[in-house]
Amino acid sequence: MKVKKRWISLYVENQIGVLAKISGMFAAKSYNLDTLTVGETQDPSVSRITIGLTSDDMTFEQIKKQLNRNVVVIKVIDISEVPIHKKELLYIKVSSCSDKDKSEIFRIAQVFSLDIIDYNKNSVIVQCVKTEDKNNDMIALFNKNFINRIEVVRGGSVAIEALSTSDR
Amino acid sequence: MVKGTELFVKALREEGVDTLFAYPGGQAIDLFDALYGQEDIELIIPRHEQALIHAADGYARSTGKTGVCLVTSGPGASNLVTGIATANYDSVPLVCFTGQVPLGLLGNDAFQEVDIVGITNSICKYSVTVRKREDLGRIIKEAFYIARTGRPGPVVVDLPKDIQNGLGSDEYPKEVSMRGYKPSEGVHAGQLKKALAELKKAKKPLFLAGGGVNISGANESMTKLVDITGIPVVTTIMGKGAVPCRHELYLGNIGIHGSYAADRAVNECDVLFSIGTRFNDRITGKISEFAPNAKIIHIDIDPASISKNIVVDIPIVADAKLAINAMLGHVTPMKTGRWTEQVLEWKKAHPVNMDKYEGLTPEKIIRYINENFDSPIVATDVGQNQLWVTQYFEPQGNGKLLTSGGLGTMGYGLPAAIGAKLANPSQTVITISGDGGIQMNIQELATAMVYGLQVIIVVLNNGYLGNVRQWQEIFYGKRYSGTCLKYRRSCGRNCGKEGGDAKCPPYIPDFIKLAESYDAHGIRIFKEDGIKKAFDYALEFKDGPTIIECIIDSDANVFPMIPAGKGLADMIMF
Numbered sequence: 123m124k125v126k127k128r129w130i131s132l133y134v135e136n137q138i139g140v141l142a143k144i145s146g147m148f149a150a151k152s153y154n155l156d157t158l159t160v161g162e163t164q165d166p167s168v169s170r171i172t173i174g175l176t177s178d179d180m181t182f183e184q185i186k187k188q189l190n191r192n193v194v195v196i197k198v199i200d201i202s203e204v205p206i207h208k209k210e211l212l213y214i215k216v217s218s219c220s221d222k223d224k225s226e227i228f229r230i231a232q233v234f235s236l237d238i239i240d241y242n243k244n245s246v247i248v249q250c251v252k253t254e255d256k257n258n259d260m261i262a263l264f265n266k267n268f269i270n271r272i273e274v275v276r277g278g279s280v281a282i283e284a285l286s287t288s289d290r
Numbered sequence: 291m292v293k294g295t296e297l298f299v300k301a302l303r304e305e306g307v308d309t310l311f312a313y314p315g316g317q318a319i320d321l322f323d324a325l326y327g328q329e330d331i332e333l334i335i336p337r338h339e340q341a342l343i344h345a346a347d348g349y350a351r352s353t354g355k356t357g358v359c360l361v362t363s364g365p366g367a368s369n370l371v372t373g374i375a376t377a378n379y380d381s382v383p384l385v386c387f388t389g390q391v392p393l394g395l396l397g398n399d400a401f402q403e404v405d406i407v408g409i410t411n412s413i414c415k416y417s418v419t420v421r422k423r424e425d426l427g428r429i430i431k432e433a434f435y436i437a438r439t440g441r442p443g444p445v446v447v448d449l450p451k452d453i454q455n456g457l458g459s460d461e462y463p464k465e466v467s468m469r470g471y472k473p474s475e476g477v478h479a480g481q482l483k484k485a486l487a488e489l490k491k492a493k494k495p496l497f498l499a500g501g502g503v504n505i506s507g508a509n510e511s512m513t514k515l516v517d518i519t520g521i522p523v524v525t526t527i528m529g530k531g532a533v534p535c536r537h538e539l540y541l542g543n544i545g546i547h548g549s550y551a552a553d554r555a556v557n558e559c560d561v562l563f564s565i566g567t568r569f570n571d572r573i574t575g576k577i578s579e580f581a582p583n584a585k586i587i588h589i590d591i592d593p594a595s596i597s598k599n600i601v602v603d604i605p606i607v608a609d610a611k612l613a614i615n616a617m618l619g620h621v622t623p624m625k626t627g628r629w630t631e632q633v634l635e636w637k638k639a640h641p642v643n644m645d646k647y648e649g650l651t652p653e654k655i656i657r658y659i660n661e662n663f664d665s666p667i668v669a670t671d672v673g674q675n676q677l678w679v680t681q682y683f684e685p686q687g688n689g690k691l692l693t694s695g696g697l698g699t700m701g702y703g704l705p706a707a708i709g710a711k712l713a714n715p716s717q718t719v720i721t722i723s724g725d726g727g728i729q730m731n732i733q734e735l736a737t738a739m740v741y742g743l744q745v746i747i748v749v750l751n752n753g754y755l756g757n758v759r760q761w762q763e764i765f766y767g768k769r770y771s772g773t774c775l776k777y778r779r780s781c782g783r784n785c786g787k788e789g790g791d792a793k794c795p796p797y798i799p800d801f802i803k804l805a806e807s808y809d810a811h812g813i814r815i816f817k818e819d820g821i822k823k824a825f826d827y828a829l830e831f832k833d834g835p836t837i838i839e840c841i842i843d844s845d846a847n848v849f850p851m852i853p854a855g856k857g858l859a860d861m862i863m864f
Contacts, residue, residue: 139408142411146408180601184597187598193471196470
């Protein structure tokens with residue numbers, strides 16, 4: 123009964139209320155849900171949802187079954203153990219920057235291949251598209267260097283099955 | 291081009307709906323208008339929407355057909371909620387149409403607007419608002435298909451007023467194709483083979499039949515399976531009737547109020563072959579002590595019911611009847627000599643009865659029904675009345691015992707009996723209720739009366755919410771908080787305490803006078819010898835319901851009993 127991080131990719135009907143049905147099921151059954159992203163696919167009648175959650179084996183099996191029996195769910199894919207590409211969009215805004223801070227941020231961006239997408243006299247916005255774990259590391263790094271001066275927005279992960287290489 | 295309401299009526303007809311449980315209102319008025327004068331669809335108008343859906347539920351459970359409801363928006367829809375959840379837990383096929391404010395007003399907090407789809411998401415099989423007139427036919431078709439296939443359940447279809455009035459095609463689809471809903475068909479031969487091999491190795495095998503056996507109508511097949519193999523069988527309360535109650539190898543119900551023999555057999559068996567049950571906590575008790583020595587085989591139509599509560603060794607996703615029939619060709623008599631002798635000894639040594647209580651007991655009333663009616667339908671309420679019925683009533687097949695097993699809904703009995711009587715006019719329909727539950731939908735006396743339904747209403751009146759009272763007596767030091775139904779504000783605060791004032795006021799209401807006010811009949815009995823007289827009296831009145839009020843001992847409890855969260859070792863016999 124190992125409690126660990128799991129990933130599910132869901133194909134669902136792209137209709138009003140579908141997200142409520144999925145997230146509501148997690149809430150109603152007290153399933154843990156870490157992140158959830160949703161977006162339309164190449165077929166406008168279908169949305170794809172990527173869900174990250176933490177659970178034991180038995181609960182995870184039950185979650186997959188409960189998702190499967192939901193009429194609006196077309197397909198449930200467990201991507202916890204398969205090769206995938208998985209990325210999350212993260213914005214970090216750093217405020218009250220001195221010139222020294224700004225050069226430090228530019229150096230960090232260079233080292234970790236982050237994008238500086240906007241700045242003004244006192245602030246910088248960094249865009250970071252990495253795995254959830256790496257984004258956690260970036261937040262920790264910025265937090266340490268610019269304590270109480272950062273603002274974080276993150277989008278939750280999206281994933282797609284890999285072809286020849288993978289990145290999770 | 292026809293209005294949505296006309297397509298709605300056409301859809302009902304195509305689905306073979308002959309009875310519509312309905313209650314009018316502002317956002318349903320157009321649908322009612324379309325139904326006006328339609329002679330092949332009878333409108334039944336109960337007196338409360340909760341009763342309405344329970345009646346549709348009783349209609350569905352007693353026939354296997356889909357029960358259909360039509361109510362207005364807002365309170366009409368929200369009054370269905372308890373009934374939707376009731377049907378959901380017990381896998382009853384219902385399609386509930388709710389009127390809704392026009393699309394343009396949705397979300398506006400309009401008069402009588404509620405988000406019924408949002409409210410019911412977690413308690414139904416599927417809920418949907420029709421947002422385009424061109425989707426109406428398809429959605430209704432899908433609703434009926436979803437409700438009755440796979441593990442049956444309730445479906446909510448919300449119909450905004452402008453969809454009802456919108457002009458469009460009159461075409462009702464012949465077929466359903468849903469990419470998100472594919473109920474399982476057939477039986478996995480490999481898994482079944484594995485299960486049978488495991489069964490053959492068993493020294494102490496046991497069948498456990500749940501509600502799925504009754505729902506799929508597998509009663510005869512199940513009985514054959516028991517007859518051929520010679521394996522003892524137990525049921526859940528929803529599975530009662532899966533095999534004849536007087537079958538030699540039937541040990542009774544398992545669970546919190548199960549028989550000693552049945553619960554002990556589960557405890558000691560080495561293979562538990564379970565069919566159509568979801569291992570609810572009322573049957574398992576303490577999970578770690580449930581069937582501790584057994585390999586568990588589990589057949590169920592719903593994959594999510596497998597290994598949800600109890601980890602199963604061999605899962606088989608299949609309809610109960612299909613699976614049992616597939617087994618019948620492969621099973622042979624098993625040598626279970628010593629084991630069978632043992633369980634039958636337990637059964638003989640520990641019968642379930644109320645011998646300890648004198649006078650008029652629920653057991654005597656229910657046994658009278660067993661002996662004197664041919665295949666009656668009995669609907670229960672919830673509480674002690676339900677537990678006694680599930681202990682003593684001997685349903686002859688499926689669709690005969692109607693009880694809210696999963697949700698435990700008080701107020702279910704009378705309306706469910708009304709629905710069952712509408713569907714089965716030539717059969718005896720009895721509801722056995724407590725004095726608490728009957729008052730939760732007592733207004734349905736009017737429905738039974740105006741539709742001329744001979745429903746026999748047995749009210750076991752002990753003056754208490756008896757099941758909770760029983761728990762208070764046994765586990766809460768006799769502190770009867772809120773459970774006395776004779777209580778009045780004028781009662782002394784010392785009531786029930788040592789040396790306290792025990793002069794109880796008369797019961798409210800007087801059920802006999804109440805029945806008479808509806809032009810129904812009523813008779814009150816106090817003694818065992820009144821049972822026959824009362825039922826004869828009820829049978830004489832063919833044009834409406836009769837209340838048989840049975841004044842029973844307040845102290846009568848339901849035994850045996852396994853306290854919540856405990857195992858068999860803690861069973862209280864008496």
